[in-house]
Amino acid sequence: MEAFSDGVFAFAMTLLVLGLRDPTMGSTGPLLQGLFGEWPAFLAFGISFNTILVMWMNHHNLFTYVRRIDGPFMLLNGLLLLATTLIPFTTSLVADHITSTDSGTAAEVYSGTFLLVALAWNLLWQYAIRHPGVLASSVSDAEIKTTTRQFIFGPTLYVVAFVAAFFSGIASLAINLIVLAIYAFFAAITTIGGRSLESVKVDLGLA
Amino acid sequence: MEAFSDGVFAFAMTLLVLGLRDPTMGSTGPLLQGLFGEWPAFLAFGISFNTILVMWMNHHNLFTYVRRIDGPFMLLNGLLLLATTLIPFTTSLVADHITSTDSGTAAEVYSGTFLLVALAWNLLWQYAIRHPGVLASSVSDAEIKTTTRQFIFGPTLYVVAFVAAFFSGIASLAINLIVLAIYAFFAAITTIGGRSLESVKVDLGLA
Amino acid sequence: MEAFSDGVFAFAMTLLVLGLRDPTMGSTGPLLQGLFGEWPAFLAFGISFNTILVMWMNHHNLFTYVRRIDGPFMLLNGLLLLATTLIPFTTSLVADHITSTDSGTAAEVYSGTFLLVALAWNLLWQYAIRHPGVLASSVSDAEIKTTTRQFIFGPTLYVVAFVAAFFSGIASLAINLIVLAIYAFFAAITTIGGRSLESVKVDLGLA
Amino acid sequence: MEAFSDGVFAFAMTLLVLGLRDPTMGSTGPLLQGLFGEWPAFLAFGISFNTILVMWMNHHNLFTYVRRIDGPFMLLNGLLLLATTLIPFTTSLVADHITSTDSGTAAEVYSGTFLLVALAWNLLWQYAIRHPGVLASSVSDAEIKTTTRQFIFGPTLYVVAFVAAFFSGIASLAINLIVLAIYAFFAAITTIGGRSLESVKVDLGLA
Numbered sequence: 010m011e012a013f014s015d016g017v018f019a020f021a022m023t024l025l026v027l028g029l030r031d032p033t034m035g036s037t038g039p040l041l042q043g044l045f046g047e048w049p050a051f052l053a054f055g056i057s058f059n060t061i062l063v064m065w066m067n068h069h070n071l072f073t074y075v076r077r078i079d080g081p082f083m084l085l086n087g088l089l090l091l092a093t094t095l096i097p098f099t100t101s102l103v104a105d106h107i108t109s110t111d112s113g114t115a116a117e118v119y120s121g122t123f124l125l126v127a128l129a130w131n132l133l134w135q136y137a138i139r140h141p142g143v144l145a146s147s148v149s150d151a152e153i154k155t156t157t158r159q160f161i162f163g164p165t166l167y168v169v170a171f172v173a174a175f176f177s178g179i180a181s182l183a184i185n186l187i188v189l190a191i192y193a194f195f196a197a198i199t200t201i202g203g204r205s206l207e208s209v210k211v212d213l214g215l216a
Numbered sequence: 217m218e219a220f221s222d223g224v225f226a227f228a229m230t231l232l233v234l235g236l237r238d239p240t241m242g243s244t245g246p247l248l249q250g251l252f253g254e255w256p257a258f259l260a261f262g263i264s265f266n267t268i269l270v271m272w273m274n275h276h277n278l279f280t281y282v283r284r285i286d287g288p289f290m291l292l293n294g295l296l297l298l299a300t301t302l303i304p305f306t307t308s309l310v311a312d313h314i315t316s317t318d319s320g321t322a323a324e325v326y327s328g329t330f331l332l333v334a335l336a337w338n339l340l341w342q343y344a345i346r347h348p349g350v351l352a353s354s355v356s357d358a359e360i361k362t363t364t365r366q367f368i369f370g371p372t373l374y375v376v377a378f379v380a381a382f383f384s385g386i387a388s389l390a391i392n393l394i395v396l397a398i399y400a401f402f403a404a405i406t407t408i409g410g411r412s413l414e415s416v417k418v419d420l421g422l423a
Numbered sequence: 424m425e426a427f428s429d430g431v432f433a434f435a436m437t438l439l440v441l442g443l444r445d446p447t448m449g450s451t452g453p454l455l456q457g458l459f460g461e462w463p464a465f466l467a468f469g470i471s472f473n474t475i476l477v478m479w480m481n482h483h484n485l486f487t488y489v490r491r492i493d494g495p496f497m498l499l500n501g502l503l504l505l506a507t508t509l510i511p512f513t514t515s516l517v518a519d520h521i522t523s524t525d526s527g528t529a530a531e532v533y534s535g536t537f538l539l540v541a542l543a544w545n546l547l548w549q550y551a552i553r554h555p556g557v558l559a560s561s562v563s564d565a566e567i568k569t570t571t572r573q574f575i576f577g578p579t580l581y582v583v584a585f586v587a588a589f590f591s592g593i594a595s596l597a598i599n600l601i602v603l604a605i606y607a608f609f610a611a612i613t614t615i616g617g618r619s620l621e622s623v624k625v626d627l628g629l630a
Numbered sequence: 631m632e633a634f635s636d637g638v639f640a641f642a643m644t645l646l647v648l649g650l651r652d653p654t655m656g657s658t659g660p661l662l663q664g665l666f667g668e669w670p671a672f673l674a675f676g677i678s679f680n681t682i683l684v685m686w687m688n689h690h691n692l693f694t695y696v697r698r699i700d701g702p703f704m705l706l707n708g709l710l711l712l713a714t715t716l717i718p719f720t721t722s723l724v725a726d727h728i729t730s731t732d733s734g735t736a737a738e739v740y741s742g743t744f745l746l747v748a749l750a751w752n753l754l755w756q757y758a759i760r761h762p763g764v765l766a767s768s769v770s771d772a773e774i775k776t777t778t779r780q781f782i783f784g785p786t787l788y789v790v791a792f793v794a795a796f797f798s799g800i801a802s803l804a805i806n807l808i809v810l811a812i813y814a815f816f817a818a819i820t821t822i823g824g825r826s827l828e829s830v831k832v833d834l835g836l837a
Contacts, residue, residue: 010276012219012222013222013225013226013272013276016222016223016226016227017226017229017230020226020227020230021230021233024230024231024233024234027234080273080403080404080405081404083273083403083404084269084400084403084404087266087269090229090269091262091265091266091269094229094230094232094233094265095233095236097233098233098236101238102238102247105238105240106240106247111240111246111247111248114246114247114248114251115247118251
């Protein structure tokens with residue numbers, strides 16, 4: 010199942026490139042000026058790509074802890090994948106509208122999808138920690154607490170980004186960028202400050 | 217072979233996002249109103265995504281039982297993948313036509329493809345249980361019977377959805393949604409009520 | 424490396440669906456009639472999908488024999504993947520032109536790409552059998568001879584299809600269909616009549 | 631993580647095919663003449679496909695050496711994937727503009743993306759060799775030196791290609807082609823002249 014999810018994450022990230030378009034199609038200006046005018050597409054590409062990347066890193070870490078997979082876990086994982094698959098669509102939506110009068114609506118849809126992803130993520134995690142046998146027994150209570158605390162940030166901040174979109178699309182995008190930076194930081198230190206993948210695997214009896 | 221099939225399932229699911237389009241392209245209305253007008257695209261996306269997801273879960277469970285893969289089994293699996301690959305096409309077809317006068321035709325093609333998937337699935341399963349050596353010998357007769365019974369629902373209900381499409385495209389879509397709900401329920405309880413993946417693997421000598 | 428190649432094969436197969444288009448875009452006829460008019464797209468989809476499928480099956484079987492991978496082997500495998508990646512393009516080309524005056528050109532490009540795939544395939548195989556250490560030593564000379572004989576059919580028949588395209592695009596397509604049928608037959612019996620995957624693995628010391 | 635990266639490389643390579651277009655769309659000339667007129671698209675496809683292929687081969691070789699993966703390594707790997715994902719976009723940009731007055735700009739963006747890939751690659755490698763525990767201890771200093779020397783070629787030559795693009799887009803493309811040839815040569819001999827994958831794995835205790 011991890012390979013399947015990895016495929017969806019990797020494919021959603023790569024499909025984002027289809028949202029980047031040749032700016033000279035239908036216009037006559039020089040290419041370089043056109044590319045600079047496409048900054049919203051590049052910005053949205055960068056935020057979405059890295060958000061999916063960090064999400065994948067968390068997903069990968071989660072599966073290091075998981076021992077047993079059952080039906081509801083698979084369905085909740087499916088909800089997470091569904092929300093992730095929507096991101097290439099909402100990314101090109103926000104890229105096309107962030108400088109127009111529909112900037113707010115586009116940013117609501119964009120942040121709303123990230124909110125959905127973060128909620129699906131928390132559901133998956135809560136299911137895992139509440140059902141004995143899903144997580145490996147060697148996962149300590151301290152690790153569970155740290156992860157739970159980190160995962161609550163996501164939905165909270167995406168709610169802020171969603172509400173902010175009613176006032177300013179750009180402000181909402183900026184909040185998405187901040188959430189990304191926080192999670193990239195978490196992803197970086199979790200593995201360094203904590204334990205190496207290998208030591209986790211030794212504990213789980215996988216290596 | 218499972219990794220290869222997983223890839224096709226994952227790509228087909230992710231490609232569905234290309235069927236979602238910016239509603240303001242070619243029109244001048246506000247974005248929010250346009251997005252609500254795109255409800256058939258979102259509905260079709262949801263049904264198709266989750267149907268492929270549940271199909272993949274069944275495929276995954278099937279491969280837990282399989283011990284030996286031969287040529288005809290691979291070709292039948294290829295037929296299943298071919299039908300699955302058609303789904304992004306039939307999904308955008310039904311999304312574009314469900315509110316038009318061609319609603320019936322679109323729903324026939326949509327249900328027809330799901331019917332083809334369900335038939336390919338049954339062929340694969342029947343081949344597996346009729347050829348000694350394909351399934352692991354530890355799979356009990358009771359498990360085979362339960363699975364066979366569950367898999368007969370699919371084609372039967374998709375025939376109903378196909379016939380219903382001659383009268384009403386929307387009714388046909390609703391039946392597809394019901395089939396999806398039934399199979400999601402099966403997929404959820406099979407693993408919970410029955411045995412954990414791990415215990416299956418222990419039985420098969422894989423763990 | 425096999426996982427990487429599997430990804431390219433699976434992805435190329437799934438991308439073929441983008442060659443299927445809603446026939447009512449830009450026309451006003453009924454959907455059903457339009458879909459029947461799209462028969463070249465469905466035919467080309469079917470031939471290409473199944474040709475890549477059978478090629479993947481052969482690729483999978485080849486990697487069951489391979490023990491050691493070196494640089495030139497990887498580059499030849501890359502040539503095979505490059506030719507495979509072109510297929511979604513040549514498929515939509517042949518679908519769009521097989522009923523027009525450019526039918527011959529489209530069929531030449533289509534058969535030409537399959538010819539390139541078959542040649543890359545033979546190069547890969549010849550490299551494998553001529554360099555000691557690439558194939559596992561347990562692969563018998565008889566198996567090598569059978570496989571070599573089967574693989575020579577491909578380029579020969581695709582040359583016929585290529586030449587036929589100068590006279591008739593449809594005839595060339597028909598030959599592609601025949602080659603596909605022959606290889607599907609080979610793929611089916613090789614594993615049945617011969618040995619199971621499991622027994623091959625036992626011989627190779629992998630199981 | 632290697633499977634995930636493999637997926638992104640494989641998708642980016644396969645997505646390149648979407649940059650090849652039917653030349654008769656919107657024009658009335660014969661297909662064959664149109665296809666010859668599309669030479670920039672085929673040339674750019676070939677350069678990009680093979681550059682990603684060789685990059686993937688290097689990535690694959692790198693992961694043969696890696697023992698432990700931590701957060702910053704994953705983020706640097708993400709940067710490499712982000713740059714790789716941009717290639718289908720820059721490829722179609724250079725294909726569409728290399729014969730126009732914007733030829734220089736397109737070639738700058740194209741070489742610039744390859745430069746970014748090469749820099750991300752060097753960052754990843756430098757991180758790996760400077761942090762004890764990332765590389766397996768059996769990797770010799772000589773191997774590290776050889777690899778470091780080979781990887782410095784890339785950014786240097788892509789800077790040349792980037793600068794050359796200010797004078798001539800075609801010259802810049804030609805330099806990209808030369809870099810590709812050099813790296814394909816390295817990739818081929820590294821594994822042949824050096825050690826087989828299997829012997830590396832034995833050293834690492836993986837086989």
